[in-house]
Amino acid sequence: xxxxxxxxxxxxxxxxxxxxxxxxxxxxxxxxxxxxxxxxxxxxxxxxxxxxxxxxxxxxxxxxxxxxxxxxxxxxxxxxxxxxxxxxxxxxxxxxxxxxxxxxxxxxxxxxxxxxxxxxxxxxxxxxxxxxxxxxxxxxxxxxxxxxxxxxxxxxxxxxxxxxxxxxxxxxxxxxxxxxxxxxxxxxxxxxxxxxxxxxxxxxxxxxxxxxxxxxxxxxxxxxxxxxxxxxxxxxxxxxxxxxxxxxxxxxxxxxxxxxxxxxxxxxxxxxxxxxxxxxxxxxxxxxxxxxxxxxxxxxxxxxxxxxxxxxxxxxxxxxxxxxxxxxxxxxxxxxxxxxxxxxxxxx
Numbered sequence: 001x002x003x004x005x006x007x008x009x010x011x012x013x014x015x016x017x018x019x020x021x022x023x024x025x026x027x028x029x030x031x032x033x034x035x036x037x038x039x040x041x042x043x044x045x046x047x048x049x050x051x052x053x054x055x056x057x058x059x060x061x062x063x064x065x066x067x068x069x070x071x072x073x074x075x076x077x078x079x080x081x082x083x084x085x086x087x088x089x090x091x092x093x094x095x096x097x098x099x100x101x102x103x104x105x106x107x108x109x110x111x112x113x114x115x116x117x118x119x120x121x122x123x124x125x126x127x128x129x130x131x132x133x134x135x136x137x138x139x140x141x142x143x144x145x146x147x148x149x150x151x152x153x154x155x156x157x158x159x160x161x162x163x164x165x166x167x168x169x170x171x172x173x174x175x176x177x178x179x180x181x182x183x184x185x186x187x188x189x190x191x192x193x194x195x196x197x198x199x200x201x202x203x204x205x206x207x208x209x210x211x212x213x214x215x216x217x218x219x220x221x222x223x224x225x226x227x228x229x230x231x232x233x234x235x236x237x238x239x240x241x242x243x244x245x246x247x248x249x250x251x252x253x254x255x256x257x258x259x260x261x262x263x264x265x266x267x268x269x270x271x272x273x274x275x276x277x278x279x280x281x282x283x284x285x286x287x288x289x290x291x292x293x294x295x296x297x298x299x300x301x302x303x304x305x306x307x308x309x310x311x312x313x314x315x316x317x318x319x320x321x322x323x324x325x326x327x328x329x330x331x332x333x334x335x336x337x338x339x340x341x342x343x344x345x346x347x348x
Contacts, residue, residue, distance in 0.1 A: 037264075038072045039097035039256060044084040044105065046202050047077045050227035050286070051220070051248060055156050055279055056100060059250065059271060066267045071260070073098065078203050088251060092149040097256035100156065101249050103142075104184020110145050111328035112138075114185040115335065118161060118245025119324060120317040122342060129158040129244045130280055132341060139246075139276075141334055152257055154272035156248040157279035160241035160287070161186065164225045164234040165216035166209070168303045175309050181205055181217035185324065186242055193316040202228070209233050218242060222291035223283065231294050236303040240310070250275070 041060070045052040052075075060073040082090045087099040088106040103116035110116070115138075123129045133139040139155060146153035169175050176194040183199050190197035200208050200217075208214050210233045219228050222237065231237075250272060257265055294300040305313070325335035342348045 034070065035261075036070050036072065037256075037260060038074060040076065040081070041073050041098040041100075042076045042081045042087050042090065042096050043100045044078050044087060044102060044202065045100060046228070048227055048229070049078075049202065049219070050223045051156070052077065054282065054286075055248065055250075055275070058279070059275055062271050062275075063268060066271065067264055071264060071268070079201065084201060088149075088151065091251045091253050092151050094150070094253045094255040097253050099251050101251060102183060102247055103249055104187075107184065109149055110142070111331045112142055112145055112334055114324040114327065115331065115338065116142055116155075116246055116249075117184040118186065118243030118247060119321050119338070120186060120189045120243045121240075121314050122317075122321070122338065122347075123244040124347065126158055126160065126244055126280065126284055128341075128345065129246065130277075132338065133158060133246055134276070136337060136341060138334060138337070141330060145330060146251065147254065150254040152252040152254055152269075154250045154252070154269075155246035155276055156250050157276060157283050158244060158246045159248075159280065159283045160221045160244045161218050161247060162221040162241050163216050163218045163238040164230050165236045165238055165303065166234045167215065168236050168301070169238065169305055169309060171306065172308055172312060175305075175312075178216055179214045181208060181214045181219075185320075186218070189242075189317060189320055192320060193313055206230065206233070220247070222287050222294060226290050226294055231298045231300050235298070235300055237291065237294070237300050238303045238305065240305065 041056065043052055043056050045056065056075055060075060063071050063073060078084060081096070084101060085105045087096065087101050088109060090096040091099045103110065103113040107113040123132070133155060142155070143153045163180065165178065167174070172194070178195040180190050180195050180197045181200045182190050182197040187197045187199060198214070200214065202219060205217055205219060206229050209217055209230060216234065217230060219225060219230065221241065225231055225237070252268065257268065260268065321335060325332045339348060
């Protein structure tokens with residue numbers, strides 16, 4: 001009996017130890033699965049820009065909700081950590097986990113940047129640019145180029161870029177006299193067309209326009225101008241659009257992406273793909289509302305460019321397209337695809 005009692009006691013101890021071990025293992029598993037990641041996100045938008053809230057604020061909310069808080073985004077306004085033109089390099093090197101840029105700010109790395117930031121007077125409707133990106137493969141071409149720099153590229157939205165000016169443009173002479181804030185391919189285009197275009201960071205744009213350093217500018221279209229206060233000092237909204245393009249991009253460090261569990265990587269990529277369609281449609285809706293509001297409340301007037309000015313801009317634009325195609329074999333392929341598409345639409 002004593003031997004039996006001893007054996008039973010020993011088994012009880014082993015069983016208790018086994019139970020404790022299993023319990024500890026089970027309790028440790030969820031803890032490991034709940035590892036959290038915090039990403040620094042440098043925006044090229046000032047906090048006053050509509051897209052800072054509507055685009056960056058949205059993707060922060062979506063990713064934090066869908067990962068149950070496992071991924072958190074710390075947002076930084078334009079210029080807080082890096083200049084807008086340095087953000088791509090910071091993300092590429094993994095110093096920043098995420099950022100937003102205009103493709104124009106990565107022209108030295110991405111040969112498709114000029115086409116991505118919008119060849120002037122190419123598309124006439126937003127859906128055409130969206131189809132070019134997502135259905136004809138241009139977005140994947142951009143993603144493949146960016147991947148060579150350890151960057152995951154996701155266009156935030158496609159939308160029109162329209163100028164605001166302090167005085168109406170009523171002739172070629174008026175256009176040629178303009179000093180315009182611009183960037184990227186549009187900066188080159190406006191200069192080639194006869195104006196004097198220069199780059200000014202968004203954080204300095206209002207003061208530059210107010211003080212007369214520039215006579216006009218583009219920051220998106222109506223929403224950008226309204227949210228940045230540009231209509232306070234520039235009462236003329238110019239149409240038609242200079243371009244329709246994927247002018248805003250969310251870039252993610254591939255190193256940071258690879259550190260996430262597979263389920264979270266999928267959540268990030270799916271959310272970015274979804275963002276493109278939601279923000280493209282939302283932007284168009286808000287454009288109509290915002291421009292009408294600016295006209296009614298701030299006395300903004302539409303300035304439709306005279307035919308002679310439009311003709312000059314179109315001729316300059318089409319001559320410039322071919323220059324973008326010379327940047328690389330990839331750029332030539334994209335330009336040929338674009339021209340074929342525009343021909344199918346009856347524009348060429």
